[in-house]
Amino acid sequence: MMRRLIGTICMIAIATPLLLCALLGALSPACAGVTHNDLVIAARALSFLENPPTGDVRVGIVCAPGDPRSNAEATSLRDILRGGLRAGNLVLRPVMVRIDEVERAKVDLLFLTHGVGAAAARVAAVSDAKRIPCVTTDIAQVKRGTCVVGVRSEPRVEILVNRAAAGASGTTFSTAFRMLITEI
Amino acid sequence: MKKNWLIAACVATLLASFGSAHGQSLDYGALARLFGEPVTTSVTGSPQRVSDVPATMQIITSDDIRRSGSRDIPGVLRHLADIDVLQWTNDDADLSVRGYDQVYSPRLLVLVNGRQVYADYYGFTPWSAIPVELSDIRQIEVVEGPNSALFGFNAVGGVINIITYNPLYDDINKAAVTGGTQGLAQGSAIGTFKVGDRAALRISAGGYRDDDFSTPIPPGMSSASRGGEYRGAVDLDGIVRLGQSAELRLEASHSQVQQNEVIPGYTFSTSRYESGSAMARLSAETSVGIVRATAYSNWLQEITPTASGLGDLHNQVTVLQLQDISKIGAGHTVRASFEYRHDTVDTTPFSGAEVFYDVVAAGGMWAWDIAPSLSFTNAFRLDTRFLGRDGPAPPGYPFSNADWNRTLVEPSFNSGLVWHVDAEDTLRLLASRGVQIPSLVQNGAFVSVSPFLGVTGSPTLAPTVVTNYGLGWDRTLPRFGARLRLTAFQERTTDIVSDTGATILTPTIPFAVSTNVGDSTANGLELGLGGRSAGHWRWNIADRAEFVADHLAPGLSNLAAITDFQRTTPADIVTGHVGWSEGRWEADGFLRYQTRSFGFLPSGASFVLTPISDYVALDARIGYRLTERVSLALSGQNLAFATQTQTSGAKVERRILGTITVGF
Numbered sequence: 001m002m003r004r005l006i007g008t009i010c011m012i013a014i015a016t017p018l019l020l021c022a023l024l025g026a027l028s029p030a031c032a033g034v035t036h037n038d039l040v041i042a043a044r045a046l047s048f049l050e051n052p053p054t055g056d057v058r059v060g061i062v063c064a065p066g067d068p069r070s071n072a073e074a075t076s077l078r079d080i081l082r083g084g085l086r087a088g089n090l091v092l093r094p095v096m097v098r099i100d101e102v103e104r105a106k107v108d109l110l111f112l113t114h115g116v117g118a119a120a121a122r123v124a125a126v127s128d129a130k131r132i133p134c135v136t137t138d139i140a141q142v143k144r145g146t147c148v149v150g151v152r153s154e155p156r157v158e159i160l161v162n163r164a165a166a167g168a169s170g171t172t173f174s175t176a177f178r179m180l181i182t183e184i
Numbered sequence: 185m186k187k188n189w190l191i192a193a194c195v196a197t198l199l200a201s202f203g204s205a206h207g208q209s210l211d212y213g214a215l216a217r218l219f220g221e222p223v224t225t226s227v228t229g230s231p232q233r234v235s236d237v238p239a240t241m242q243i244i245t246s247d248d249i250r251r252s253g254s255r256d257i258p259g260v261l262r263h264l265a266d267i268d269v270l271q272w273t274n275d276d277a278d279l280s281v282r283g284y285d286q287v288y289s290p291r292l293l294v295l296v297n298g299r300q301v302y303a304d305y306y307g308f309t310p311w312s313a314i315p316v317e318l319s320d321i322r323q324i325e326v327v328e329g330p331n332s333a334l335f336g337f338n339a340v341g342g343v344i345n346i347i348t349y350n351p352l353y354d355d356i357n358k359a360a361v362t363g364g365t366q367g368l369a370q371g372s373a374i375g376t377f378k379v380g381d382r383a384a385l386r387i388s389a390g391g392y393r394d395d396d397f398s399t400p401i402p403p404g405m406s407s408a409s410r411g412g413e414y415r416g417a418v419d420l421d422g423i424v425r426l427g428q429s430a431e432l433r434l435e436a437s438h439s440q441v442q443q444n445e446v447i448p449g450y451t452f453s454t455s456r457y458e459s460g461s462a463m464a465r466l467s468a469e470t471s472v473g474i475v476r477a478t479a480y481s482n483w484l485q486e487i488t489p490t491a492s493g494l495g496d497l498h499n500q501v502t503v504l505q506l507q508d509i510s511k512i513g514a515g516h517t518v519r520a521s522f523e524y525r526h527d528t529v530d531t532t533p534f535s536g537a538e539v540f541y542d543v544v545a546a547g548g549m550w551a552w553d554i555a556p557s558l559s560f561t562n563a564f565r566l567d568t569r570f571l572g573r574d575g576p577a578p579p580g581y582p583f584s585n586a587d588w589n590r591t592l593v594e595p596s597f598n599s600g601l602v603w604h605v606d607a608e609d610t611l612r613l614l615a616s617r618g619v620q621i622p623s624l625v626q627n628g629a630f631v632s633v634s635p636f637l638g639v640t641g642s643p644t645l646a647p648t649v650v651t652n653y654g655l656g657w658d659r660t661l662p663r664f665g666a667r668l669r670l671t672a673f674q675e676r677t678t679d680i681v682s683d684t685g686a687t688i689l690t691p692t693i694p695f696a697v698s699t700n701v702g703d704s705t706a707n708g709l710e711l712g713l714g715g716r717s718a719g720h721w722r723w724n725i726a727d728r729a730e731f732v733a734d735h736l737a738p739g740l741s742n743l744a745a746i747t748d749f750q751r752t753t754p755a756d757i758v759t760g761h762v763g764w765s766e767g768r769w770e771a772d773g774f775l776r777y778q779t780r781s782f783g784f785l786p787s788g789a790s791f792v793l794t795p796i797s798d799y800v801a802l803d804a805r806i807g808y809r810l811t812e813r814v815s816l817a818l819s820g821q822n823l824a825f826a827t828q829t830q831t832s833g834a835k836v837e838r839r840i841l842g843t844i845t846v847g848f
Contacts, residue, residue, distance in 0.1 A: 044218040155607045155662050156235070157219045160556075163514055175474050175511060176210060179230045180223065182556045183514035 037153035038137040045149060045159050046109070048177035049133070053108050056084075060097040060107030060132075062123055067115030073137075074113050102126050112136035112147045120146040124165065131170040143184065160184065209423065209431060209467065211353040212322055225298075226325040226345040228549050228561055228598075229334050229519045230509050235610060238551075238561040238600020239331065240656055240671050240710070242266070244324040251763060251772045253805030253819025255362060255370060255392075255841055257324070257346070258311050263774050263803070265726035265759040266328055266710055270783075272833045274366050274396045275312050275413050276445035281328050281342030282675060283706055283730050283753035287784075288448050290620060291341030291650070293331075297348055297421075297435065299463050299480050304338055305499035305529040306448075306486075307623035313457040313484070315417040315437035317372040317390040319358055319845075320348045328710075329652040329673065330618025332596035333563035336523060336545055340618035340650040340677075351376040351384035352423050357848045364841035368394040375848075382425040391416035396444040399827050399835040402794075404786040406452030408489065415441045430468035435480075437461045446833050447488060448683050450746075450784050450791065459484040473510025479503070495533035497629070502526045515553035521565075522546050529624045534631035537575025539588065539624045539641075544568050557604040564597045569621060571643060578633045580692035581640070588628065588643040594619040612656035612671075620648040622681045626698040638695035639684070646679040646700050666715025675706045685745040701745035702736035706753070714761075722763040729756050743791045751782040751793060770807035775800060783832025794832045800824060813847040 046052060059081055063074035074096060081094035097105040099119045103126055110132055112123050120138075124146040127134040134147040142150035142162050148171045150160040159181040166172065173181070210231055215223040222234045222243040234243050244260060254260045258277035262269040268285035270278045278289040290307030293300065294314070301314050327343040335343055349356045359373040372390030379385075396410045417439035424432045441457040463480035479502075486497040507521040528540035547565030554560055573588035601613040623629075628641040656671040679700040686699035708731070714724025732750040734742070742748035756779040763772040777800045782793040805819035820840045822828055827835040 041218065044214075047214065048218075153220075155660060156604075157221075158556075175469055175509075176231050178511045179509075179517050180215065180219070180233060182553070183511075184556075 038151050041153045041157055041159065042111075042135045042137070042149065042151040045151060045177075045181075046133070046135070048173050050172045050174055057092050057109055058095050058107040059092050060095050060102070060105045060110045061113065062097045062099055062102055062105075062110055062116065063113045064099050064116045064119065067117075070113040070115035073115075077111055077113075099123070108132060110134040110147075112138060112141060114138045116141075120144075123147065124168075127165070127169040133169060133171040134165070158182065209350055209352065209433065211350070212347060213353060222323055222325075224323075224325050224345075226327055226343060227331065227334070228517075228551055228563060229507065229521070230517050230549070230551065235658065236559065236602060238559070238598070238602050238612065238614060240328040240612070240614070240654060240673070242326045242328075244326070246322055249318055249321055249324070251770060251805060251807070252774070253772065253803060253817065253841070254318070254821070255364075255368070256311065257314065257316075257318070259803075259821060260318070260324065261326070261344075262776060262801075263759055263761060264326065265712070265728040265757045265776075267326070268753070268757070270831045270833075271836050272446040272831055273410075273413075273444040274394055274837075274839075275415070275441075275443040277311060278308065279311070281326070282673070282708060282728070283732055284341060284677070284704075284749050286749075286752065287446050287450055290338065290623065292344060293335055293339040293342070294344045294346070295335070296346045297463075298345065298465075298478070299435070299461065300482065300501070300503070301346075302338060303484055303486075303499065304501065304527060304621075305484070305497060305624045305629065307338065307620070307626070310441070310457050310459075310484075310486070312415050312441045312443055313417075313439045313459045314346070315419045315439040315459070315461070316346055316348060317374060317388050317417070317419075319356070319360060319372055319374050320386075320388045320419065322347045322349050322354070328671075329614065329654060329675070330596070330616040330650050331598060332567075332618035333547060333549070333565045333598040333616070336525070336565065336567055336596075337543065337569070337594075337619055337621045337647075340620040340648065348388075348419075348421065349374075349376065349386060350423065351378065351386040351421060352425075356386075358845055359848070360843055360845040362392075362841050362843040365839050366395045366397065366837065368392060368839075368841065370394075384423050386421040387419070389416075389418040397827075397834055397837045399837060401452050401834045402785055402832065404788075405446065405450060405833060408452060408454070410444045411442060411454030413443045415439070415443075426468075429470070430466065433463075433465040433467070435461070435463045435465075446831075450786050450832065452833070453488045456487040457484065458487075473508050475508045476506070478505040496535075497529055497532050497625070499527070499529040499624075501528075517549075517551040517553075519547075519549035519563075521548070527624065529629045531575065531629050531631045534578050534633060537573060537577065537631075539571075539573045539627055539629040541572065541621075541624070541627075542570045544570075559602050561600045561602070562597070563599075564595065566593065566595050567619065568593045571627060573628065573643070578631060578638070580633070580638070580690045581631070582638075582688040582690050582695050582697070583628065583640075583643060590643060592621070592647060594621075594647055594649075608660045608662070610656075610658040612654065612658075614652070614654040614656070616652045618650045618652070620650065620681075622647065622698065626681055626683060633693070636693060638690075638693050639697075640695055641683075641698040642686070645681055645698060648680055648700075649678045651676045651678075661715070664715055665717050666713060669710070669712040671710040673706075673708050673710070675708070677704045677706075680704060680747060682745045682747050685740060685747075699745075700737070701740055701747050702734060704732060704734045704749050706730055706732045706749075720764055720766050723761060725758070725760045727756065727758045731755065743793070746784055746791055748782065748784075748793060752784070754778045754781040754798075768809040770805070772805045774803040776803075777801075778830075785832050796829055796832065799828055799830060801828065801830070815845045817841075817843045817845070819843070 063070040135149045136147040139150040141147040148165045152158040227237040227239045280289045288308035294309040325345040331339040362370040370392035374388040419437040465478045467476045481502045504524045509519045523545040525543040531537040545567040549563035551561040569592040598616040622645040626641045632639040654673040659668045682701045712726040716722045758777040760775040802824040807817040
């Protein structure tokens with residue numbers, strides 16, 4: 001009887017701070033922002049496409065020339081891929097693509113940088129028409145359906161896929177991988 | 185620029201795994217690198233990140249295993265505070281999750297790649313007979329609490345699923361030799377071979393010889409002398425891709441073990457185990473989801489000296505499983521499953537008969553992503569067991585074969601609400617019901633008759649039901665590279681089965697029979713805090729406090745029932761780990777503290793409870809990488825004292841091991 005009483009008291013003692021802490025946690029602001037690791041996550045996610053690209057893959061880095069953030073992100077990506085990045089049986093090669101020229105870009109994959117804004121609708125149109133996957137760290141673009149895959153590496157890896165955009169662009173992930181990510 | 189090259193290197197690594205989507209088996213390594221945490225299928229059947237699972241779960245990685253300095257799986261697991269370990273002899277231990285440990289601990293279901301290695305003819309796990317080397321293991325998944333809704337009967341206290349390397353994705357070729365105290369000579373080797381990109385094979389083998397501890401065996405446990413101890417095991421694991429969307433996995437194993445151990449009745453014995461298994465698994469990604477069909481059979485022979493009680497046990501279990509997992513829309517993952525199981529064991533020491541059962545089960549799981557940060561998972565399974573017996577019975581036996589013609593229908597469920605409150609906090613609310621059926625031995629496979637007394641099981645036993653409620657909170661502390669975990673649980677167990685406790689009077693002799701002895705409730709709290717810093721240090725501290733209250737049937741004493749979990753479960757277990765690595769060096773230290781508890785000891789025709797003082801056990805390992813391919817390690821267990829009382833059996837001894845590992 002005494003053990004039972006002690007056990008019940010312990011459960012209450014445990015549950016109370018748990019709920020308080022949870023409440024406090026809910027009130028604290030979530031981290032935001034883009035890191036370089038986001039890009040690593042994006043590339044890793046691509047390996048779980050049902051039909052991943054092979055051989056030479058031209059990566060179109062889509063940027064808005066007038067936006068400093070977009071330019072910085074695009075430059076960083078270009079540096080990573082400069083000279084061609086050999087990985088297994090494919091080589092990634094960077095192609096800088098201005099948003100106003102995206103329709104003419106001959107690429108196999110689109111990286112949408114931050115700061116493109118409403119003009120990203122042009123990327124979506126190209127992604128659908130040419131059936132090219134679009135990846136971004138700008139989650140808002142995924143929610144709007146202008147890009148298929150959004151990634152965030154901090155503080156917890158998150159991969160967001162817009163199903164409508166994925167369907168339109170023919171971007172299909174394996175079933176097992178879909179169970180591990182967030183789809184909208 | 186440095187960051188950019190780091191990114192480039194990571195991209196190169198990940199892109200080397202292109203094509204992984206074609207295979208149906210999970211590429212655990214690629215997924216863990218992608219999400220920065222292990223991935224598992226051991227909670228719902230569908231792949232999940234460990235931070236998303238609707239269960240209290242811990243995953244021990246291959247890195248953790250290597251740095252544990254242990255030479256066997258129980259040695260690795262004892263560094264977790266939530267695991268209870270009874271180290272009876274040098275090579276024999278009984279493990280449980282969240283208390284309720286006992287000899288031949290029945291509450292913990294153990295699997296290798298989803299294949300049961302738990303011996304349900306007697307409801308225990310012969311750890312040494314598991315045909316897996318430590319270097320084979322990618323990760324050990326520990327699920328705490330019932331999980332019968334996925335794995336069926338006997339997953340009541342917890343589940344341990346041992347995941348080996350997958351030769352399609354992992355390139356592992358190494359051999360290790362270990363020598364140490366207690367005359368230990370141990371060796372193991374693992375090799376993976378690929379045939380193009382469509383087929384791959386993993387072969388592993390290992391074995392050891394050693395001596396048992398030389399500390400005195402308590403009077404009453406046995407007057408028998410200890411035998412030599414040895415183990416040999418081999419495991420073959422082949423995978424063939426069939427087109428773009430299907431895969432066939434074939435696995436076969438064999439192991440042979442002799443070890444000193446403590447068997448039910450708290451009797452010391454030198455036992456031999458010979459086991460084999462064959463498994464085939466066909467997986468295919470179809471328009472209705474991932475369909476998986478599995479068939480496997482396990483054979484196990486346990487040979488103990490008749491004088492110690494058990495005699496020979498021949499067991500065969502055959503399992504057929506079919507499941508389909510699919511994701512419907514953006515937020516619903518569903519799983520449908522069907523299972524058939526046939527399990528049979530010969531009677532012993534009275535031979536010539538067999539006790540068996542068939543189980544037919546159907547289950548379903550629905551995981552609903554209510555919002556990106558909130559998921560609600562429900563799993564349900566209905567198992568129907570058909571018990572039977574064939575063959576003769578000794579004169580005066582209190583049952584006829586018709587008494588075994590019984591059907592048992594039992595539901596089980598798992599429900600879990602997981603809420604990622606914010607980027608750092610996760611809350612879990614869990615409820616589950618698991619069912620543990622009496623072992624075939626408890627159901628009457630053990631038949632011993634003397635001129636004055638018979639001992640046997642009973643076909644009329646009720647199953648043990650474990651109901652669990654849990655509330656968990658995880659908080660990441662990025663500033664300190666750490667994570668805090670707090671879990672509160674209540675676990676109610678009804679109809680505990682004991683090997684003895686009832687007597688049936690017959691015209692000739694009385695029979696002592698297995699019986700349901702009562703209920704028990706446990707309230708507990710688990711606290712874990714761990715992290716890494718600056719790439720050199722890793723650390724964690726964990727505590728499990730648990731209060732158990734037994735409620736035995738009226739008129740039944742704890743000694744007569746050999747059941748007293750409120751005294752045999754330590755009220756508190758604390759573990760700690762500090763690890764350091766730099767360049768070629770690694771160093772790790774592990775501490776385990778356990779409060780005072782009790783253990784059963786035979787005393788004449790009855791039992792007594794003997795106190796086990798609180799104790800601190802200290803393990804450590806130092807590793808040095810001699811070359812890219814060769815590494816050395818010196819490790820030890822129970823280092824603080826030459827001998828130490830950790831059970832009601834013989835004291836454990838300090839162990840020192842030296843290991844050389846060569847990659848090829």
